[in-house]
Structure formats: C-alpha cells, structure tokens
Amino acid sequence: MPEFWINMGPQHPMTHGLWNMKVKVDGETVVDAKPEIGYLHRGYEKIMEVREFQKNVVLTDRLCYVSSITWSHAYCLAVEKMMGIETPERGQWIRVISLELQRIASHLMWLASYGPDLGLLTGLLWSLRERELFLDLIQLMSGARMNQNYPRVGGVRNDLPENFEAMCKRSIAHFREKLENEYTQIFHESKIFRMRTEGVGTISAADAINWGVTGPNLRACGVNVDLRRLDPYETYEEVDFEPQVWHDGGAGDSYARFVCRFNELEQSCQIILQALEKMPKTGPYRVKNPRRAEGDGYAKTEDSRGEALFYVIGDGDDRPYRVKIRSPVFSTMAATPMLLRGNKLADVVSILGSVDVCVGEMDK
Amino acid sequence: MSAPLIPNLFDVCKVLVGAIVGIVQQILYGLAGPVPPLRGLGDFLGSDPIVTLLTWFIVVTVIVLWVTVINLFTVMWVERKLYSRLQDRYGIMISVWSLPFWPFNRMRRPTHKGTGYLQNLADGVKLIQKENITPRNADSAMFHISPILIASSTLMVFAVLPWSSGFYVANLELGILFILAAFSLAPLGILISGWAANNKYTLVGGLRAAAMLLSYSIPMILAVIALVVFTGTLDPVRLVQQQDRPLVLAGVALPIPAWNAFGPQFLGFLIFSIAMIAEMERVPFDIPEAEAELVEGWTTEYSGMRFGIVFAFKWLRLLAASALISILYLGGWSGPVFATAYVGSFAVPILPEEFWFLLRVYALSAFFVWLSWSVPRVRIDQILNIGWKRLIPYSLLAILVAAGFRAIG
Secondary structure (H helix, E strand, O other): OOOEEEEEOOOOOOOOOOOEEEEEEEOOEEEEEEEEOOOOOOOHHHHHHHOOOOOHHHHHHOOOOOOHHHHHHHHHHHHHHHHOOOOOHHHHHHHHHHHHHHHHHHHHHHHHHHHHHOOOHHHHHHHHHHHHHHHHHHHHHHOOOOOOOOEEOOEEOOOOOOOHHHHHHHHHHHHHHHHHHHHHHHOOOOHHHHHHHOOOOOOOHHHHHHHOOOOHHHHOOOOOOOHHHHOOOOOHHHOOOOOOOOOOOOOOOHHHHHHHHHHHHHHHHHHHHHHHHHOOOOOOOEOOOOOOOEEEEEEEEEOOOOEEEEEEEEEOOOOEEEEEEEOHHHHHHHHHHHHHOOOEHHHHHHHHHHOOOOHHHHHO | OOOOOOOOHHHHHHHHHHHHHHHHHHHHHHHOOOOOHHHHHHHHHHOHHHHHHHHHHHHHHHHHHHHHHHHHHHHHHHHHHHHHHHOOOOOOOOOHHHOOOOOOOHHHOOHHHOOOOOHHHHHHHHHHHOOOOOOOOOOHHHHHHHHHHHHHHHHHHHHHOOOOOOOOOOOOOOHHHHHHHHHOOHHHHHHHHHHHOOOHHHHHHHHHHHHHHHHHHHHHHHHHHHHHHHHOOOOHHHHHHHHOOEEEEOOEEEEEEOOHHHOOOHHHHHHHHHHHHHHHOOOOOOHHHOOOOOOOHHHOOOOHHHHHHHHHHHHHHHHHHHHHHHHHOOOOOOOOOOOEEEEOOEEEEOOOHHHHHHHHHHHHHHHHHHHHOOOOOOOHHHHHHHHHHHHHHHHHHHHHHHHHHHHHO
16 A cells, blocks of 8 residues: 555544644554644734733633643743742742642543543543542632633732632542542553553653653653752742652653653642642732833743743833743644654554643644 | 243244235135135235245344344443443433423423433434435445445344244354354445545545454454364354253263353353454454544444444444354353243243343343443554464464364263
C-alpha cells in the first residue's frame, strides 16, 4: 500500500478541541506527522491591549476552558508584579487552594479523555464522576463550574465560603480512596493498558528541553523541573510536596507521562490539605490596586500542562501596552511529530492523549 | 429428565401449518360447487410436498424472529444496561411506561423510571427515519450490498445453531463446521464495505479486518479441530449429549458435569473464547472500528438503517458466539434440574432445556460485556502477535493433548 496522508481532525474523535493532525501512514506505521493549528485563534494578545487590566481576567479565563483559574492567576500575578503590589497572605493561600483544585479538575479531564483514546470508555465516566466533586468545590468557592473569573489583580474575588474546609476534606478523602483502588485497577494494573502505553511516543530529555516541552511531559523524561519548587510563587514554598519525576527506565514514554500526571493528583490533594491547615483563618484576601500602571511584569507559573508565562507591559495607561502569552501546549505541539514517527496509527491517539492537548490555550 | 420445550421445531410447525392448510382446504372444497377447479387447488395445497415447503418457510421465519426480535433486543438491552451500571450511570430508560397511551399523567411517571427495554426499538425507529447517504465516490452497489452480506451471513449461523435438542431449523452432521464457515464470512463483507466506501478511515478499518481474520480464525479452527479429535463429532446435538454426564476422574464420578471446558479441552476453551472476542469485534479486539483513531472504522460512511444493521450485527454475533461456546465447551442445554408438570397425560417441562441454554448464553454475553468495558483496546500489531505467536502454538498444543487423551482412551 502506498503512503498516504490521513487527516485526524478538525472533526475527529481524537482531537480534544479544534485542530488537525495530519498523519502520513505506510500501512499502519506513521512515517510523518504535521500538526495544523489555528482553528481556534482568537487573537488574545491583541484583544487584551484594548481592555483594562482588571477586565482582562475574564478573557484569560477562556484561554483554557478546563483549567481556567491557573491561567487567570498567571495573568494576575504578572499584573501584580508590574504594579508592584502583593496579595495578602490569606489571599495567597486561597489562590493555592484554588489552583490545586483546578489542577485536579484539569488532570481528571485529561484522564477522562485518555480512557476513550485507548478504547476504555469506562475511564471517561469514572473520571468525570470524580471531577464533579472538585467542580462542586470550585463552584462553592467561586460560584461557577467553568470560566470561574475568580482570581483578581491583588487577590481573589471573594473569601472562602463557610464550611469549605470540611467539605474539601470530605471530598478529598473520598477521592483518594477512589484513586488508590478503582483508578489504579482500571489503569495501572491493566495488562492491556501497559501494553498500549509502555514504550510508545518516547522523547529523550535533551530533545524535550530543546523543543520547549515543559510540565509533566518534561518531568516524565526524568528532568526535575517544577516551578512550584524551583521558582515558588504564592505560598508554594511553605507547603511540602514531591514534584512527580519519572526516575525508572523507559523515561519519556506515554506510560511515564501517565504516571507523572496521575501521581500529581495525589500531590495536589496533599497541597490542598496542607494549605487548609496552614492558612490564616481570617484576614484580608485582596488589596486595592491602581487602575493605571507603568513598567513590565513577568510571571511564570506551573500550569496543569506545563509552564505558563505572562509578560505584561504597561505604558501608564489603564490598559496593557503589550501582553505576551507563552502556552506550554503550543511548544509541546511542535514536538509531537517527533513523538509520533515510527509508531502505529492507533498510537497517534494515545500519544497525543498522554501529552494533554488543550486547544484553547494553544491557539490563544 | 431433560426435555425441550419444543420437541421438534419442524414437527410443531408442520402440525400448525397442516391445521391452517386444512382450514383453507375446507373453504376451497366448500367453494368447489360453483367453481370446480378449486377442488384441484385444495388437493394441491394439502399435498405433502407443499405443506413441507410452507413449513420450511414458517420454521425459518420463526427462528429469525426468535433471534432478531426476542434475543437480539434482549442482548442489546443487557449490554447497554450493564455497561451503564459499570460506568455508574443509569443508562437507557425508555420503556413501556414511556409510551404515550397510558391513562395516567406521564409527568408523574418520568421516563427514567423505566428499565430501558424499548430504547433499542426507539433507536431503530429513529434510524429508519434517517436519510440513507451514499458517498459520491463510493462504489454504490458494493457499498449497499455489504451490510446485507454481513447481516445475512451472521443470520445463517442460526440456521444450524440449536437452542435445545428440538429447537433448531436444521441439524447437520457437520453443523459446527457450517457455523464456523458462516461466522467467518463477515470480515469479507467488512473488507468490501471498507473498500467500497472510498474513505481512508473505512479502508484502513477494512484492511485491519482482513489482517485480523487470519490471525484469529486459524487458532479458532485449530481449537475446534482439537475438540473434534477429542469428541469425534461435529454434530452440535451429539456434542451436548456427550457432555451431559458426570465427570469421571480416575474412575470416580465427581458431582460436576463433564463439560469439555473442565477436561483436557480447557486450553482449547480459552483459545476459542479469545478468538471469539475478535470474531465478535468487541473491545479489546475491535480494531476494525477503533473509534478513537478511525472515527467509526469501516462503518464510518453508513447512515440510517444501514448503520443500524452493521451495528446490530455485532450483537447477533455476540449471541451466536455465546451460544457456540456454550455448546462446544460448556455443556449446551444440559442442566442440573429439569422439572416436568403433567397436564393430563401431556408432559409440560417447567424448566426446559431452552431455559438452561439461554441462561448460559446470557451469562456468557454478560461476561463478554463486562470484559469489553473494563479493558482498553489492543493495537493491530499486538493482536497479530497474540494470534500468531501465542494462540496458534497453544492451539497446536491443544490438538496434541486431545490426540494424546484420545490415544490413551
């Protein structure tokens, strides 16, 4: 059979969002791949130049629709640095809690989409079931399940609701039980799951760094880079957690990426519990911020998918002069042809599922 | 004392047809006064060859309705309800309570109270209403023929498959061979439809079906050969009769039945079951229509009821495969209890053979459903590896074991 191109997208069950992966196959083997992105380009960096600093939080929420809080938080952090203000301590702790809740929800969405990528539809339903727990917590905290608009320049929008601590602990206890039993059984301990993931989509640590791969995908290659540890923002330096790095052999394959992400769920639960203990029980959660600012601010955060970077320049007006967004998925996407080459057609889906693509932030 | 509910399907139908033909004959004789040729027509209708021919039509209709209306809908319901519960959700809910003609207020009885048995009927009605689209560049004739080929070849299995010692259309000496031959025709239809639809996804799906056919059909046939070497028959009814006795181990009769799966054929049973999962196109071996990478595989371009046919045929194959496994390895319709009630001098079985057979068929179907919704899908090269490097050597070993037991006696 001659080689031919197969379009995987823009309308295809494999794509978690609107993009196109062109795959050149020789029989079943992938010989070349070409990601086509831009279907969802909304011109964020330009739109943000005509809106006020405070109003841009709403926009940054929509960068990634499964991980809204982490993105609006990164933007707020950059603006705060530019304005030279600092969030009060309780506000910082609330931000840590909201970020980790959002990270769990985002990783569960990834897990939910990874199941059907491998043909395991039960994984989808189970992960979405547990995601509801965390969406409920986020809803309690911010009032919305999606596009929460919760972080503010100089803090968060509102204080934690009553009884939030107890509800959080209850949900996390329930979730941890599921994590140890059901999920482990259906994913890790399944022989077919291991067959499908081990040794496919391998990328070396050097290649990953050269291509700009960050986050769990880089940690799966054995590189210990976690901005929550290396360059702590908010109050991450006070919490005790273990960045999930793959230390064993076979680094950089789909299974390593799966394990790193999967273990981060547990780590995020630990961070939330510690934050609930350590945060001051009362106090301000937001400071007043100036409407106009001059200078530049630069924030690097550990998003669910990698390193999210915001660079904001103000020229003394109430709107940013220039905003630059660095999306982790955008850089990872450039490396995907290398991940795919030489693998089978069926693995295109499982590899792209394991790197966790979110088109909203990729196309900006 | 085992007894089938239907002593012999053909005889029962022949009595029925004979009665109806007799009534028609009497009417024709009554009209023969003014119109004399009708007497000859009545004699012709009442003659044995014509009654036999009509009986065959009725027998085939009965078995097709029994399979497609009763069992197909039930097995669809079992699968959809069972995997929904596995996934912690209600699943299908349209039931008889959802129908519009009930006198009470339907708002008080919302549809989710239902068990969902009529959901598949509703889906079928919906599919019939839909447009049947043919892709512009498709080979229209082959594109439209292949669903019929696939569905009819699977229905052919039920021409020979017995549901009890009396409930079958035909009983062939080489019945198992016929069933396996009919069973293996469908991948050909899949290949044809994949090629004819002129779509890259369907083409890859069809070629995958062809590649898979070789890797699992050979071990399946080899496992059956081992069974034939061991039992010496290909007649399904005789196969079941052979298993309907207690297992004798070292001269001691054990309180478990002598099913083939419990004996030296255990390896063959495992190989046959695994090959059957591939034959049914179920997860983990449903790679011809891997919906993750190939959209819907070879069924991508089908729409309307043609999609319904190619979708429902998998459940027909699930039924056929479960029935086949239970006949070959799990004792068919033999059961521990056969209660019989006497109405006058007429024996009516309360727990007939059909009951035990359907019990096995649905237990096996539920097992396959459970299995296929708890594991991911394997890759094409992995299934070829499993087929050629594991299943074929092991099935050859099963033949060796069977031949050894046969030689010892």
